[in-house]
Amino acid sequence: MNEHSPLRGADAVNERAALDRFASARLWAAAQAPYLASALFALTPLLHGTAPPRPAADEHWNLHLDPATTPAIPVPELGWWLLHQVGHLLRDHHARARPHQDDPLRWARAADAEVNDDLPGAPAGTISPETLGLPDGLLAERYAELLDLLDLPPRLLPCAEPPFTGPEATTALERELLARAVAAEIEARGTAPGGWRRWAEATLRPEVDWRILLARLVRRGLAQAAGRVDYSYRRPSRRAGAAPSIVLPALIRPLPRVAVLVDTSGSVPRTALEQALAELDGVLRAIGHRRLDVICCDTEAHPAQRVRAAAQVELVGGGGTDLRPGFEAAAPRADVLVVLTDGDTPWPERRPRPYVVTCLFGARHAAPAWSSTVRVAQEGSPG
Incomplete structure (x- = not known):
């Protein structure tokens, strides 16, 4: 039984089945993207009936799972969603969303597009640059700008973002160290998609503002x-020439x-x-x-x-x-x-x-x- 689960009296069979399916999906995801394995195993599952039907992570690396729906999700599909959530967390989308609080739906779609650009095999109905008709390889901030120009169908909904309900699974320092460790693994392997390699480069060698x-x-x-100094008669030289009546130009340093x-x-x-x-x-x-x-x-x-x-x-x-x-x-x-x-x-x-x-x-x-x-x-x- 998950020690962090707030449903102590919930159906123990459903909880155990949900945790087993989560464990299998995490192993599947780690096999698909081994450079993200340490991030996948840093997720802390939380089982509760108010969780979204699909897994969703809060900024403290708690993964919210619905014990009623999770056991029915096929392992590859559930593993895909774990990789998707890890993509949001490592790219710090929760913090980057703050300037876009005036339109959270637009930001959520843009963040999904940035993550899913590097994540093949997406389930039907998910958002990607291709489904939006936008170019690959952009940051969520740029996708958000471009989404202002599009009239999207209502069926294109982003993944859910659950509120933080505790406990804090990781501290800010632990999250920073984890991100750097994942970036080092990506760089060492050299087999990750282009978006992940660019993220690793920026994480390990951040540019000066x-x-x-x-x-x-x-x-x-x-x-x-x-x-590049020049001569000017506007400011006569203090050195007198051979004849006192001769005015010599002075060296100046113009702006x-x-x-x-x-x-x-x-x-x-x-x-x-x-x-x-x-x-x-x-x-x-x-x-x-x-x-x-x-x-x-x-x-x-x-x-x-x-x-x-x-x-x-x-x-x-x-x-x-x-x-x-x-x-x-x-x-x-x-x-x-x-x-x-x-x-x-x-x-x-x-x-x-x-x-x-x-x-x-x-x-x-x-x-x-x-x-x-x-x-x-x-x-x-x-x-």
Whole structure:
């Protein structure tokens, strides 16, 4: 009998049958995905009559099972649901759901799509990128954005998320250590699906927050550009020439010019561009810049916009992608050039004159070696 079961007086036969079916399903699941075995055996079953018909886990790794329905679920199907729940737990979907509390159904569907992308053999009626008509390999946050554009049939319902009723099966530290152990196992085996491998990489080697990295790279570029001194008669030299009546120019260190090149092709989400522009605006204001010079580009460079705040930028364009005209337009007016793009563009063959910082959205493309690169994570995404 499960010592955590709140139904002490419930039908002992049903409880024993449910626990036996759970044990068999867990072994089946571990055989299908051995890199997840330690996570599967960290689940603590809770038997109670208010559990959903299918197994569902709370954020403390308690697995809620209905003793009346669980024995009738075939072992492979029950094992599939165990892998599904472990996918939610390891990806920390319960915590990532907090910014989406205004529409929990949309978030639950998006989280299911992220998990089931790497989980073949789904039972009928489950949600996946394929059933939603969306691309594979995205995070739940991006699926949630795309779901705003879809009119889904009511039959596509996500898995249930039971409230936490205790006890706390694992502590926060234990969950963190477990996640790192699973990630190490995934990396060591090298046979897990792509989504799990990406998760393991992010778990074992988390990236520096892109905002911090962006500020660091922009300041580095400004420092390098500021080293290019020039002569000016606006500030006469203190050293007198051979004749006292001759005024000599002094060396000055002008404030470097910063330009922003924005990829406004249809492949880059406008919300992501606005988020990065706002962050860049804050960085520049903190170091003394009071204006932004912004050039939008799809396949042509649109007229430059000089604005006082990122919110004033009008994102014009929306066709294909070729940022080379944008580089040509921006290079003469900038010492530091910040490029906002998903990277799906032809790049200049030669290194531009300005110091280039590229903010890349997504992980499918790369920037040239001559660019300092920042991978921009979407809001709410891990890493």
